[in-house]
Amino acid sequence: MTDHTAIRGPFLTFHADPFTVDPIEAVTHQPDGLILCKDGIITAVGAWDDLKDQIPQGITVDHYPNHLISAGMVDTHVHYPQLPVIASYGEQLLEWLETYVFPAEARYADITYARQIARTFLNELLRVGTTTAAVYCTVHPESVEAFFEESDRLNTCMIAGKVLMDRNAPENLRDTAQSGYDQSAALIDRWHGRGRQLYAVTPRFAPTSTPEQLDLAGSLLATRPDLFMQTHLLENQSEIEWVKELFPNRASYLDVYDKAGLLRPRAILAHGVHAQEEDFQRCHNTGCSIAHCPGSNQFLGSGSFPLFNALKPERRVKIGIGSDVGAGPSLSLLQVLSDGYKVAQGLGTKLHPAQGLWLATAGGAHSLGLEHQIGAIKPGLHADLCVFDPSATPLGKIRTQTAESLSDILFALTMLGDDRSVQATYVAGRKLHSRD
Numbered sequence: 001m002t003d004h005t006a007i008r009g010p011f012l013t014f015h016a017d018p019f020t021v022d023p024i025e026a027v028t029h030q031p032d033g034l035i036l037c038k039d040g041i042i043t044a045v046g047a048w049d050d051l052k053d054q055i056p057q058g059i060t061v062d063h064y065p066n067h068l069i070s071a072g073m074v075d076t077h078v079h080y081p082q083l084p085v086i087a088s089y090g091e092q093l094l095e096w097l098e099t100y101v102f103p104a105e106a107r108y109a110d111i112t113y114a115r116q117i118a119r120t121f122l123n124e125l126l127r128v129g130t131t132t133a134a135v136y137c138t139v140h141p142e143s144v145e146a147f148f149e150e151s152d153r154l155n156t157c158m159i160a161g162k163v164l165m166d167r168n169a170p171e172n173l174r175d176t177a178q179s180g181y182d183q184s185a186a187l188i189d190r191w192h193g194r195g196r197q198l199y200a201v202t203p204r205f206a207p208t209s210t211p212e213q214l215d216l217a218g219s220l221l222a223t224r225p226d227l228f229m230q231t232h233l234l235e236n237q238s239e240i241e242w243v244k245e246l247f248p249n250r251a252s253y254l255d256v257y258d259k260a261g262l263l264r265p266r267a268i269l270a271h272g273v274h275a276q277e278e279d280f281q282r283c284h285n286t287g288c289s290i291a292h293c294p295g296s297n298q299f300l301g302s303g304s305f306p307l308f309n310a311l312k313p314e315r316r317v318k319i320g321i322g323s324d325v326g327a328g329p330s331l332s333l334l335q336v337l338s339d340g341y342k343v344a345q346g347l348g349t350k351l352h353p354a355q356g357l358w359l360a361t362a363g364g365a366h367s368l369g370l371e372h373q374i375g376a377i378k379p380g381l382h383a384d385l386c387v388f389d390p391s392a393t394p395l396g397k398i399r400t401q402t403a404e405s406l407s408d409i410l411f412a413l414t415m416l417g418d419d420r421s422v423q424a425t426y427v428a429g430r431k432l433h434s435r436d
């Protein structure tokens with residue numbers, strides 16, 4: 001049976017890149033729009049008056065006057081198993097991992113527990129308007145199985161992978177170079193491209209993998225060009241010193257990954273807070289992307305990622321936005337963008353709200369090589385949508401009433417918004433979250 005959805009209301013999407021043109025000029029804004037979807041795919045987009053006659057007979061229209069409909073948001077870096085230790089006090093990266101994260105991740109050998117947290121996590125993503133994410137599981141294949149099962153049931157487009165970690169971690173969280181390879185290969189066979197699920201080869205970060213494990217991760221990637229890779233890079237000073245000690249023969253932290261064959265399109269490097277000019281050059285040349293995680297970087301005291309330096313036109317690096325929960329204290333990309341704005345201000349730069357929203361939608365999709373599937377409201381793309389209500393809260397309402405332009409409304413939304421600002425979330429044309 002064909003499945004039709006018709007959604008009416010103000011919408012916005014991007015027809016250009018707001019980092020290369022006047023940011024607001026990159027936005028397509030339709031004050032009274034209609035989005036038609038069939039079998040999960042957007043079939044027509046335009047003004048209500050122009051398209052209303054195309055609504056199939058018998059279909060009720062979901063109408064959102066005074067809202068702003070956007071493409072669903074894309075979180076390019078997040079750890080679902082860390083949900084139970086989100087907002088844990090007082091430590092920077094390495095101590096935070098030892099104290100809170102490793103004990104929490106040890107529980108995911110139990111697939112029943114993994115299913116329960118995966119389900120909560122995916123529901124929470126939808127409540128904040130995120131429809132695609134690049135997700136770390138744990139070292140246990142069960143944690144991946146549970147996550148993909150739950151995501152497949154919802155038909156969300158998710159990228160995930162088993163963490164590879166064969167040293168410098170508690171014994172119950174370690175694999176070996178060979179077992180990590182074999183388990184990842186089996187999960188790729190089972191899940192990569194099944195429905196909307198996509199696999200990321202996931203070495204946690206250089207300190208917890210031997211050179212053999214990183215090399216095998218590279219060999220695994222070499223088997224298929226459409227696989228993703230995710231890891232952490234240049235997040236924290238103590239971590240950086242440790243990588244120098246562990247890999248004395250490598251020219252830099254990034255070079256550890258480079259020599260293992262991990263840098264290419266669809267490789268996502270989280271943080272890059274302390275990246276230097278050569279690092280940005282190399283990321284540009286290899287086509288890998290950086291997940292900018294300002295909420296997490298502030299929470300752990302890691303530093304300020306120089307976003308506008310990374311985006312320099314002559315060697316521009318692909319950038320997405322990451323919540324990095326549990327180091328990030330919120331799954332809401334609106335809240336992460338609010339942190340991103342403040343970090344940019346601290347560096348003497350200005351993140352325009354249209355640039356922020358682009359990074360969280362079309363730009364994020366582009367950074368993952370998924371721009372032909374998600375990230376915009378356009379015929380042929382998946383109908384993954386987020387319906388914002390800028391007036392959802394008393395403050396949002398008072399601020400929106402005084403707003404003088406679309407930019408102003410968007411800015412207030414990204415500065416003040418959170419889960420309450422998401423009225424509804426659609427995944428492949430189906431409404432999976434509604435605030436009512």
Ligand code: GUN
Nearest residue numbers: 079204205232296324327
């Ligand atoms: N580096 C290695 N593992 C992690 C992690 O789980 N979170 C963050 N923020 N950084 C890491």
Ligand code: ZN
Nearest residue numbers: 079232270324
């Ligand atoms: Zn992380």
